[in-house]
Amino acid sequence: MMINYVLAKDTWEQEEFDAIMRVIESNRFTMGPEVESFEKEFAEYFGSKHAIMVNSGSSANLIAIASLILSDKYNLNPGDEVIVPAVSWATTYSVLYQHGIKLKFVDIDLDTFNLDLNEVEKAITENTRAIFAVNLLGNPNNFDKLLDICENNDLILIEDNCESMGAKFKGKYTGTFGILGTFSTFYSHHMATMEGGMVLTDDDELNDIMKSIRSHGWTRNLSKNSKFISEKDEFYNLFNFIFPGYNVRPIEMEAAIGREQLKKLDKFLENRKDNGEYFTNLFSQLDNVKIQKNQDDSSYFGFPLIFESKSKREEVIKLFEKENIECRPIVAGNFTRNKVIDYFDYEICGILKNSDILHNQGLFIGNHHIDSKNDIKKIFEILNNI
Missing domain, CATH: 3.40.640.10 (Type I PLP-dependent aspartate aminotransferase-like (Major domain))
Structure with a gap:
């Protein structure tokens, strides 16, 4: 199912x-x-x-x-x-x-x-x-x-x-x-x-x-x-x-x-953070999958995943499509790779190595305002099997 x-x-x-x-x-x-x-x-x-x-x-x-x-x-x-x-x-x-x-x-x-x-x-x-x-x-x-x-x-x-x-x-x-x-x-x-x-x-x-x-x-x-x-x-x-x-x-x-909505925000945040902590504990066990490190007290908008290669990400996207797990790029990836910046007055400082890794090898799945631990566990098991 x-x-x-x-x-x-x-x-x-x-x-x-x-x-x-x-x-x-x-x-x-x-x-x-x-x-x-x-x-x-x-x-x-x-x-x-x-x-x-x-x-x-x-x-x-x-x-x-x-x-x-x-x-x-x-x-x-x-x-x-x-x-x-x-x-x-x-x-x-x-x-x-x-x-x-x-x-x-x-x-x-x-x-x-x-x-x-x-x-x-x-x-x-x-x-x-x-x-x-x-x-x-x-x-x-x-x-x-x-x-x-x-x-x-x-x-x-x-x-x-x-x-x-x-x-x-x-x-x-x-x-x-x-x-x-x-x-x-x-x-x-x-x-x-x-x-x-x-x-x-x-x-x-x-x-x-x-x-x-x-x-x-x-x-x-x-x-x-x-x-x-x-x-x-x-x-x-x-x-x-x-x-x-x-x-x-x-x-x-x-x-x-x-x-x-503001009256309910405390509860929304509590559930998002519970989901986030559960996700972090589980997915940190996966070899060759990088997850976002919580700087202090994250409100866990969602769950980004970075794989060891672009081809592995493509494999996971196809698997997620089969399992009806929605995913998307992490925000907009390395934004300097979008054609719109041709309009900007801009400078790239240094090498955007990490942004490129996120762009090429990353994807994002959602987090929710309700308890989502059962679904998070199923997604973990799917990835763990490959």
């Missing part, structure tokens, strides 16, 4: 559908009180001062980078260099291109799959202004060393935490170490709101900038005490535009669902 192990499972129950009905009955669908409440609750959960909800994790990255450029305080400008790992999702990189930033790709560590911090130090030049660190697949970076590098070189730290909601490093949530941390609430992630994203920050100015550029660049959604509101005429400030903005607003349904 086939396993039928999928990449992602539905996390919604009756509470989420009731939340949708609550919005329908309110007859308010565009961004409003549900979004405001969800932002407050999300910020409180993760211990941040501000949360800004948008329509996707990709848009969260977009407004995060834009806010640093628009802020005089952080001095990030078009033409500056930002260090990025060679393994991540497309919108870690495209938002930098879209703002005229030069990308500096560095290799990953083949144990954690996060930035190789030794390579990061080698890549820093006088033009480097920031590190855009990605907590890959639930696994936190080594923030002790990463923050030291930033402090010693006067660099901005930004976190793409879209795959790592609920992960911690030394008891502190990832997504709260940098000036800004971004999150995704897309279907396959730790909590799901249809589409959706969030940015966390403790910086009042960046919060105001992001709330403005989320909605066209106007002042309407800013507090009356914001330094960006110079006109005291409330009528005028309904249509007072101060920044080149976007329209990346979320809708009320997404926020209402998110409020219900």
Whole structure:
């Protein structure tokens, strides 16, 4: 009998559908009180001062980078260099291109799959202004060393935490170490709101900038005490535009669902971590299969596997297809091998040896918010037999 192990499972129950009905009955669908409440609750959960909800994790990255450029305080400008790992999702990189930033790709560590911090130090030049660190697949970076590098070189730290909601490093949530941390609430992630994203920050100015550029660049959604509101005429400030903005607003349904999902997040994370620890204990026994090493307190987005050769991976993919086990590349592999980077201003620092190994020999299977140990054991037995 086939396993039928999928990449992602539905996390919604009756509470989420009731939340949708609550919005329908309110007859308010565009961004409003549900979004405001969800932002407050999300910020409180993760211990941040501000949360800004948008329509996707990709848009969260977009407004995060834009806010640093628009802020005089952080001095990030078009033409500056930002260090990025060679393994991540497309919108870690495209938002930098879209703002005229030069990308500096560095290799990953083949144990954690996060930035190789030794390579990061080698890549820093006088033009480097920031590190855009990605907590890959639930696994936190080594923030002790990463923050030291930033402090010693006067660099901005930004976190793409879209795959790592609920992960911690030394008891502190990832997504709260940098000036800004971004999150995704897309279907396959730790909590799901249809589409959706969030940015966390403790910086009042960046919060105001992001709330403005989320909605066209106007002042309407800013507090009356914001330094960006110079006109005291409330009528005028309904249509007072101060920044080149976007329209990346979320809708009320997404926020209402998110409020219900947030109540369940502790349990989701508990099950993911139980599955993750069980997976690690089992799969570490396999010869010639490499798994991701937990840096500290992973939230286990999923389970990457690296085989001893590309041909062995192809053999496993065919076997998984036969057994109805869904798998995919690890994030986007070595992203520099995608044709889209022909559009970027970029530099590859050093040799992306580990990123290529992950690209050529790796695959990824999902983790779920429910107890999945029986299926994980079956997958282990299938691999152990070959």
